[in-house]
Amino acid sequence: MTEVRRIDLLDPAEVARLGGIEIVAQGVVEGFLAGIHRSPFRGFSVEFTEHRAYQPGDEPRYLDWKILARADRLFVKQFEEETNLRAMLLVDASRSMAWRGAPGRLTKRAYADRLAAALALILLRQRDATGLITFDEVVRQVIPARVKTGQWTRLVRGLLDTPDGRGTAAEAALLRLTGLLARRGLVVLVSDLLFDRALALTALRYLRHRGHNVIVFHLMDPAEAELTGPPEVRFRDPESPASVVVRPRELARAYGETVRREVAAWRSACRRHGIGYHHVLTDLPFGMALRLLA
Amino acid sequence: MTFLHPLALLGLAAAAIPALLHLLERRVPPEAEFPPIRYLSEAERQSARRLKLRHLLLLVLRTALIAMIVMAAARPLVRSRRAAGGGAHEPTALLLILDNSPSSGAVVDGRPLIERLKTVARGAITRAAAGDRLWLMLADGVARLGSRDALVATVDSVVPGWRRLDLSGAVAQASRLVDAEPLPGREVAVVSDLQRTTFGEGRADIPRGVRVLALASATGGEALANRGVAQARVAGGAVAITLVGTPGGSPAPVTVRLRAPGSPAGRSHDVGRALAAPGSSATVPLPSVAPGWWIGEAVLDPDELRADDRRAFVWRVALPARVRADPGAGLFVAAALAVLTQGKRIVEGSDVTVGERLRGGAGTTVLLPPSDPALLGQANRALVARGVAWQFGGAGTPGPIATAGVAGISGIPVARRYRLGGGGGDTTAILATVNGDPWLVRAGDVVLLGSRLDTTWTALPASPAFVPFVDALVNRLARGEASITEAEGPPGVAFQVHGADTVGAVVSAPDARESDLTPAASDVVRRAIGAELLDEAQFAAEQYAATRRTDMSGLLLALALLVAGVELGVATRAQ
Numbered sequence: 001m002t003e004v005r006r007i008d009l010l011d012p013a014e015v016a017r018l019g020g021i022e023i024v025a026q027g028v029v030e031g032f033l034a035g036i037h038r039s040p041f042r043g044f045s046v047e048f049t050e051h052r053a054y055q056p057g058d059e060p061r062y063l064d065w066k067i068l069a070r071a072d073r074l075f076v077k078q079f080e081e082e083t084n085l086r087a088m089l090l091v092d093a094s095r096s097m098a099w100r101g102a103p104g105r106l107t108k109r110a111y112a113d114r115l116a117a118a119l120a121l122i123l124l125r126q127r128d129a130t131g132l133i134t135f136d137e138v139v140r141q142v143i144p145a146r147v148k149t150g151q152w153t154r155l156v157r158g159l160l161d162t163p164d165g166r167g168t169a170a171e172a173a174l175l176r177l178t179g180l181l182a183r184r185g186l187v188v189l190v191s192d193l194l195f196d197r198a199l200a201l202t203a204l205r206y207l208r209h210r211g212h213n214v215i216v217f218h219l220m221d222p223a224e225a226e227l228t229g230p231p232e233v234r235f236r237d238p239e240s241p242a243s244v245v246v247r248p249r250e251l252a253r254a255y256g257e258t259v260r261r262e263v264a265a266w267r268s269a270c271r272r273h274g275i276g277y278h279h280v281l282t283d284l285p286f287g288m289a290l291r292l293l294a
Numbered sequence: 295m296t297f298l299h300p301l302a303l304l305g306l307a308a309a310a311i312p313a314l315l316h317l318l319e320r321r322v323p324p325e326a327e328f329p330p331i332r333y334l335s336e337a338e339r340q341s342a343r344r345l346k347l348r349h350l351l352l353l354v355l356r357t358a359l360i361a362m363i364v365m366a367a368a369r370p371l372v373r374s375r376r377a378a379g380g381g382a383h384e385p386t387a388l389l390l391i392l393d394n395s396p397s398s399g400a401v402v403d404g405r406p407l408i409e410r411l412k413t414v415a416r417g418a419i420t421r422a423a424a425g426d427r428l429w430l431m432l433a434d435g436v437a438r439l440g441s442r443d444a445l446v447a448t449v450d451s452v453v454p455g456w457r458r459l460d461l462s463g464a465v466a467q468a469s470r471l472v473d474a475e476p477l478p479g480r481e482v483a484v485v486s487d488l489q490r491t492t493f494g495e496g497r498a499d500i501p502r503g504v505r506v507l508a509l510a511s512a513t514g515g516e517a518l519a520n521r522g523v524a525q526a527r528v529a530g531g532a533v534a535i536t537l538v539g540t541p542g543g544s545p546a547p548v549t550v551r552l553r554a555p556g557s558p559a560g561r562s563h564d565v566g567r568a569l570a571a572p573g574s575s576a577t578v579p580l581p582s583v584a585p586g587w588w589i590g591e592a593v594l595d596p597d598e599l600r601a602d603d604r605r606a607f608v609w610r611v612a613l614p615a616r617v618r619a620d621p622g623a624g625l626f627v628a629a630a631l632a633v634l635t636q637g638k639r640i641v642e643g644s645d646v647t648v649g650e651r652l653r654g655g656a657g658t659t660v661l662l663p664p665s666d667p668a669l670l671g672q673a674n675r676a677l678v679a680r681g682v683a684w685q686f687g688g689a690g691t692p693g694p695i696a697t698a699g700v701a702g703i704s705g706i707p708v709a710r711r712y713r714l715g716g717g718g719g720d721t722t723a724i725l726a727t728v729n730g731d732p733w734l735v736r737a738g739d740v741v742l743l744g745s746r747l748d749t750t751w752t753a754l755p756a757s758p759a760f761v762p763f764v765d766a767l768v769n770r771l772a773r774g775e776a777s778i779t780e781a782e783g784p785p786g787v788a789f790q791v792h793g794a795d796t797v798g799a800v801v802s803a804p805d806a807r808e809s810d811l812t813p814a815a816s817d818v819v820r821r822a823i824g825a826e827l828l829d830e831a832q833f834a835a836e837q838y839a840a841t842r843r844t845d846m847s848g849l850l851l852a853l854a855l856l857v858a859g860v861e862l863g864v865a866t867r868a869q
Contacts, residue, residue: 096329194329224330227337235328242331245323246338250345254337262333 012286013106016114051075085128086145086185089116090177091159094136095239096194098164100282101223108219111282112190113159115217115289119188120155122290132158133180135173136165142180174203184211192219193266194239205273215276215293218266220259222281227255296384296843298369305364312356316349348864355861362854370850371843384841385425386479387472390418390445391464392452393486395433396601396804399454400487400520400811402512407487408454414509414830415449415485418837427475429468433459437471454601456784458805459492465506465823466498473501479841483833484508484825490814491807493822505840506825509833511813521546521572522602522809526592528609532579535592538602538809539572546570549593550578552609555586562591572809585611587796589787602809606787608778608799615769616643622650623662624748626755630764639765646772650746652676658739658772662746663712670712677740684723684737687713690744695733695754697726699777700766702759708733710751711744725771734771741771 051064054074062076097109106114116132123130124147131145132155141158181187187207193200193216208214229248236243248255263279270277278292297303328334338345371382392415398408415430422428422442429437430445433455438448465482472480480503486492488511500506517540524538535548548570553562566578580590588609596603617640619628627648634640647653648660652673663686664673674685690713694705703726714732717723725741726734733744745751747760754760770777776790776798783802790798816827828836 099327099329192329194332220330224328224333227334229326230324232323234323234325235331235334236325237331238327238329242335243325244331244334244338246334250348251334251337251341254341255334258333258337258340259330 012111012114012282012284013104015286016106016110051077085123085126086183087120087123087128087130088145088181088185088187089120089130089132089155090174090187090189090191091116091132091134091162092136092189092191093134093140093162094165094192094194096192097219099221099238101221105221106282108192108221108282109164111280112217112219115280115286116188116190117152117156117159118286118290119293121152123186124152129185130155133177134158134162135177137173139173139176139180140165145185174200175206178203178206178210181207181210181212185213187212187214188217189214190217190219192224197262197266197269201269201273204270204275208273208275213276214274216266216270216278217289218263218277218279220263220279220281222283225256225259225281227252295846296371298371298382298845300368302364302368305367306361308364309357309361311360312353316353351864352861355857355864359854359857359861362850362857366847366850366854368847370846372846373843382843382845383423383838384478384843385423385427386481386838386841387427387475387477388418388422388479388481388483388838389429389431389437389468389472390415390483390485391431391459391461391468392449393433393459393461393484393492394452394455395459395489395492396454396456396808397487397489397492397599397811398433399601400518400599402518402598406454407512408452410512411485411487411509412449412452414833416446417834418483418485419445419449421834421837425477426479427477429471431464431468433457435459435464435467437468456601456802456804457782458808459486460494461486461488461492462494462496462498462822465500465825469498469500469504469506473504479505479838481505481507481837481840482825483837484823487511487811488814488819488827489808489810490812490818491810493814493818497821498823500824506823507833507836508819508823508825508827510816510827510829513813515813515815517541517812518598519543520597520599520602520809520811521594522599522806523548523592523594523605523803524602524806524809525575526550526590526605526607528580528590528607531582532577533566533590533592533607533609534575534577535568535570536575536806537570537572537594538806540809540811541572543572545574546594548576548578550580550590551593552580552583552588552590554583555588562589565590580609583609583611585613587611587789587799591785599809599811601785601804602806604785605803606785606801608787608801610775610778610799612769612773614638615640615772616645617768618642618644618647620647620649620651620653622665623648624746626749626760627662627747627764630755630761631768633761634765634768640768646768648768652680652740658741660741660743660767660772662743665746677742680738680740682737682740682742683716683718683720684714684732684735684740684742685716686742686744687715689713690731691729693729695726695728695752697734699725700734700763700771701777703754703757703763706752706754706757706759708745708752708754710746714742714744736771736774741767 054063054076058076064075064077067073067075091112093109097112098107100107120130127147129145129147130151132141132143133139134141140162143154143158204214227248232247234243234245267277280289392411394408398411400407419428419442428442428445429439430448431437432452434457465484468482472482482504488508519540521537521539521543523535525536527534533550548568549564550566551562552565565581568576568578570576588611589606590609591604591606594603617631619631631640645657646660647657650662650664652659652661664670670686677685690711692709694707695703697704708728711728711733714735717735723735723737724732725736728744735742747755749756754763774792774797778799778801781800781802782805785803788800789796819825819827
């Protein structure tokens, strides 16, 4: 039997070698949609337009039970968006995102770009207005949410045109973002969250308060989750002069506990404020990451 | 605590290595970017106390590990009486007395006692360590210094000897010897049958710090039955035999054998038999035999101790001397000769002349100093004319007689005397002395006396020894014969010859005290030599007990292994 390999379930680094962001994102999205046969975001402010014959994979909830009762035939209801969903992808482009724990892996930034591109493609195919904001210490790129043709290309260009930043005073940038997102919609933050949790949560909470549906992708390189390294090493913060000499073998357990505690704290805080939170390691296939939203 | 290899302790300096490495470590660690450094700082802040304690614990464990290994290499010894015999101990001066006197040849439980003693002695020497100083003393009283192997070889070659051991004296000598050694331990180990007769009077002076250990008797304090011939002497045509042995023994037959002069040892024949018990005497008449030096022996039936079952004797058979006394010899000499004539010890004749003038012709002259000092020169000229080197000299100082060759006269005072001189250094002619000056000499056919045999000159005529002295003078000394003497040694007879003539004999035999196999009581042993009686197991356990040390190196290595395990656990557990 021939093994069919879905691109969205391959190793992200392996997928990245297939080509640029566009190709990767399109491949991922094709595979992803073929796998789940439905949009994860359908259902936001939509209106019935017509019926069509039921196909395997369609959700039973859209079956028209009346027709089934009258004619004993399966039809599903088709909807037309009354108003487009406004989705804004916030991609962290700080210096820390340009790091990877092993040469064979994607940097967090590369992973974030591909994930954001794929997500944008899905949203645009649903005819949702999708925009992009990249930021580090400051807001670097702002591409307003649109649904018109060529929007996805602009979004990808925006990702490509955003260089790796130097520092992350992302709290300030997030606060500024809140001002840019006047209309309610979907806000997807893709970041390694290496900034002050309380301040960041203040901004996210504000967005939530403004009626946004907020989803956070917390990216982490596997090497950040488990501390390894030579017997003794000086670790330097890429975003500040701070450094610390540690013996990874001595500190590994405490470090692992700290990371787990931090992730748990983020998850708990987000859940408390109605914010979707997903912890994603950069070796997780894109399809699996997108599935978290389904 | 002491150390067998103290120089190894220099390695303790290595125990500072972990601390020095910790303090002096200045190597630059490699650098790497790590974005979540805030997590790292948080983890380090939370673990700082634990890591500090862990580092301190590791430092202590590693230092202790090195110190323990170094200490183990130095072989530490701690005082411990519980350690098994022969364990490590401080250097000790040990003198082992192995009593191989004749009584050690007794058979106990079918095994020669000397074998048991040798086994114990071998063990005692084998338990010695390299730093010990060892001596071995046998019954001859000679302290032999040697290595462990050499002394074990000596012990292996030991057989029962013929010399009696005075254990009190031996222990006193041994304790002085070991006391002179500047070693931490000083011990005297006595491996003996502990006969009661082996202890002299009084007690040995044992210096403080010297331990004396004694092996208890193999018989458990019970006396071993034994009989031995203590003495066999010929007198008046009969041999008087005295038996000794363990008290309480029943009478036993004694056979007397005799063999002719010059005949081989196996040609003796029985001449009489008597019954005697230990501590009693019996007399066996001897048959009339031709003149000569006859060898006899008194023989007992074999018992547990064979060394004392036979004793030799020498019987000198000679014709009575023909003696004549000059009027100048004095009344005492005349009276003594009359007694001897009556007893048929001498007959009237001219073979021996006793007087104050040297007469010509054949025969021997016993020459007394002239009563008139004016005749002294005439007497000396006559001696010269006779070819005698000895002459009368000036008056000597009063003093007692000293002699080994004439029985019974030693110590008898001499008031007047002439010094005898001119012998040309021939000391073999001197038979008795007074104050170191020759008093009785024999030169050729003349026997010279320094004093007249008169009570105004010497007390000898008034003593009971006078008649036997005159008998020896005319029957033996005038013939140039020495006495028959007895000596300690293997049973046998050695004749003294002068030219072609036999002039004397030495009869050797073990000391009669060896025949009493009664062991000494423990309080006697304790009092006499300051030792406690110990059985073989106790003897082995108590040896070196005063300086015994337990070697702690094994324990230290085990602890080091444990510490290494803990260190490994601590070093890997927290990672």
